[in-house]
Amino acid sequence: MTKKRNWKRLAVILVVAAVALAVIIPVAVLAVSKLFTAQEHAVRTDWSFETGDVIAELEEWQVDFAEAELGEGLRAIQLVPQDIGEEGFTFYDLEVQQRLDGALQDIKTTQGMSWTATTPLAVLNPFGTGSNGLYLYFETEQDTKVIYTIHVEADGISDFTAEAADASGQEYTRNHEFQLIGLVPGERNEVTLTMTGTWGNTRQVVRFSVDMPETSSGYSTRLEVTEGSSDQPQAEGLFAMMRVNGYLGYGFFFDDDGVMRYEMVLEGYGFDRLLFDGDEILTCVSSSKLARIDGLGRVTRIYTLDGYDLHHDIGYGAEGELLALAEEVGGETVEDRLLSIDLETGEVTQLLDFSQLMEPYFEMTRKVGPTDDFFWQAGEWDWLHLNSLQYMPEDDSLIVSSRETSAIIKVKGLHSQPELDWLAGDERFWQDTPYAGLCLTQEGDFVPQYGQHCVEYLADGEEDGVYYLAVYNNNYWSLNSRDFTLEVADSVGTGLYLTDDETSQVYVYRIDENNRTFALEDSFDVPYSSIVSNGSQCGDQGNWVVNSGVAMVFGEYDADGELIREYAYKCTMQNYRTFKYEMNIWFR
Known part of the structure; x- marks a missing residue:
């Protein structure tokens, strides 16, 4: 009699468990699915990024200048808004963008600084919208355009060559300002800048290396x-x-x-x-x-x-x-x-x-x-x-x-x-x-x-x-x-x-x-x-x-x-x- 009662009790437990699972699994699946679709409405709350030492603070623009850790081949900086850790901060805010632009203009025009192709003003991701975009500003003695090549010592990565679109909208200029696109995250990138004159002649060639950080997203850089x-x-x-x-x-x-x-x-x-x-x-x-x-x-x-x-x-x-x-x-x-x-x-x-x-x-x-x-x-x-x-x-x-x-x-x-x-x-x-x-x-x-x-x-x-x-x-x-x-x-x-x-x-x-x-x-x-x-x-x-x-x-x-x-x-x-x-x- 005891064995029969135990079997009955076990049967009841199994039935109850099965019913519970029948109820819980669809609810759980639906809950997970709702969380999945809710991702589209989520807003970024953490905008922080790794930098080197802070080298200057601009209180006028509430922006810090920090060293960008790009290796020894190029000295570059990063612009860090002083309120980047505050609740509600976003780079997609015109007030923030104007402060960053103001800080950038200040350093461009700093007295005593000579920004040349060999010593350019280099800023990694200056406006917070592109993790591996490198801003370059420099002057040349003649009107030139900039063609650059990025070489990476890794199998399957071909050289990347492009003519930079200058912010002035001009093909040839003496004041060069552009975003260098194409640096591969997580790799040492060997960059060659070629300044070409209006007659097609090479005016100057500059080379430097950039050790790019990994992607911010964690996404693979190779398909x-x-x-x-x-x-x-x-x-x-x-x-x-x-x-x-x-x-x-x-x-x-x-x-x-x-x-x-x-x-x-x-x-x-x-x-x-x-x-x-x-x-x-x-x-x-x-x-x-x-x-x-x-x-x-x-x-x-x-x-x-x-x-x-x-x-x-x-x-x-x-x-x-x-x-x-x-x-x-x-x-x-x-x-x-x-x-x-x-x-x-x-x-x-x-x-x-x-x-x-x-x-x-x-x-x-x-x-x-x-x-x-x-x-x-x-x-x-x-x-x-x-x-x-x-x-x-x-x-x-x-x-x-x-x-x-x-x-x-x-x-x-x-x-x-x-x-x-x-x-x-x-x-x-x-x-x-x-x-x-x-x-x-x-x-x-x-x-x-x-x-x-x-x-x-x-x-x-x-x-x-x-x-x-x-x-x-x-x-x-x-x-x-x-x-x-x-x-x-x-x-x-x-x-x-x-x-x-x-x-x-x-x-x-x-x-x-x-x-x-x-x-x-x-x-x-x-x-x-x-x-x-x-x-x-x-x-x-x-x-x-x-x-x-x-x-x-x-x-x-x-x-x-x-x-x-x-x-x-x-x-x-x-x-x-x-x-x-x-x-x-x-x-x-």
């Missing part, structure tokens, strides 16, 4: 590189990795050999993309802040989005306007707002609330549930999930990509009376909605896009009303906000991670608004990524940079879609996008 089948040359520029999960609050720039050449330090979040305006870039620096940054790393303007968080894309709109996809902090819905930011005044206006613009469809949706594919969003009303925008100035319209509905959507009359113009995707999805009549007709036999990202204008067509769009087709079908079933082709992925022979694709769509059709003009397969990712053209020869975020690879492809080189990287689950930019704020 795993695999050669592709194409022998076409790669486009000029650097790859910009954007929002690398596990390393949010940084932007990483890699060369064609997969070597890190710049680590940008942000307040939080990460880039959505870089927008260029003369000698400045405009980009996200936290989930609720954008900034203009010049070639020296100096922040010249801040745009704060009080009450909103950025999500997934920014782009130029009408004259003097920036458009941004966002969500209202504490709002009922997520990822369904469009903001207009006046680049002159900084005024932020909500231009579109898609839950109102598409209210009849919105009312058919529900919140994400714990058993949906995107369970980590349980409780969120992510009914549309906008992930890219493209402004069309010719007719004041906007093209957005909606991942949740697997649709590309055009809104006309953006700044007057916004209304839906058309939707492109699987027409069956919209059959029982008020928008069935707005669907463009699919022309040709192909599988339409599912879960797509980064829809971008590519080229004009042969007549007005015809144009081409580039699309990263994730080729992943998932619906988390509506109880609706859609039978998709066997080639379409239905899992977050790769199984069997699934692939994603870069699509080029031909949009014909005159005949209300869309057709697949071109496509090529790329590694499968269920979410995030992009396929974007770069360079003058029509090359493509394709990031497959969940697969943790990006590659450069030729104009025919043949792989030139592929780069494997590490992150937590995904890297959002990778573009390739010439970075003319740094290089001429």
Whole structure:
């Protein structure tokens, strides 16, 4: 009898334990997932960095001069704001930037100092925005330009050569001021500066070494590189990795050999993309802040989005306007707002609330549930999930990509009376909605896009009303906000991670608004990524940079879609996008 009671007691314990685990595990998984997604809204609180001894204190600017520990080959300093350890400090503050600039100007003009190419003013990361950027200032007797080469004694690291973009905007000058980009963290970098005259003659050559500290983020400075089948040359520029999960609050720039050449330090979040305006870039620096940054790393303007968080894309709109996809902090819905930011005044206006613009469809949706594919969003009303925008100035319209509905959507009359113009995707999805009549007709036999990202204008067509769009087709079908079933082709992925022979694709769509059709003009397969990712053209020869975020690879492809080189990287689950930019704020 005792044994039977013990067995019964054990059975009860096991049942209770099983029930407890059934309850605890989903709750724990959901809690961890929420913490993971909350990273995007975190703001950096520790801006400290290692320096040598403090050699001067400028009370006027509340900035200390400290020795930069770069070895014996170059004497350099670092600018340390005296309030860097205080709560709320950030380098993305114009008052802080003005103090740093004031301190820098003071030392440039210090009486008795002669800044020459052999004894330049060298400042490591002067404005706190790029951990391995080296500011140089010096004078030459003749008008010259500076071409520099960085050599590292390590296998797989080729010499890096660039012509410095001077802060003056001049090609030739006697007062040289620029940020030397390309020093590899954690390595001894041998630098050669060549001053070239207006006739192409070499005026002076200066050499020095720099022992660069390790990355601030801890991210690897080397990516795993695999050669592709194409022998076409790669486009000029650097790859910009954007929002690398596990390393949010940084932007990483890699060369064609997969070597890190710049680590940008942000307040939080990460880039959505870089927008260029003369000698400045405009980009996200936290989930609720954008900034203009010049070639020296100096922040010249801040745009704060009080009450909103950025999500997934920014782009130029009408004259003097920036458009941004966002969500209202504490709002009922997520990822369904469009903001207009006046680049002159900084005024932020909500231009579109898609839950109102598409209210009849919105009312058919529900919140994400714990058993949906995107369970980590349980409780969120992510009914549309906008992930890219493209402004069309010719007719004041906007093209957005909606991942949740697997649709590309055009809104006309953006700044007057916004209304839906058309939707492109699987027409069956919209059959029982008020928008069935707005669907463009699919022309040709192909599988339409599912879960797509980064829809971008590519080229004009042969007549007005015809144009081409580039699309990263994730080729992943998932619906988390509506109880609706859609039978998709066997080639379409239905899992977050790769199984069997699934692939994603870069699509080029031909949009014909005159005949209300869309057709697949071109496509090529790329590694499968269920979410995030992009396929974007770069360079003058029509090359493509394709990031497959969940697969943790990006590659450069030729104009025919043949792989030139592929780069494997590490992150937590995904890297959002990778573009390739010439970075003319740094290089001429």
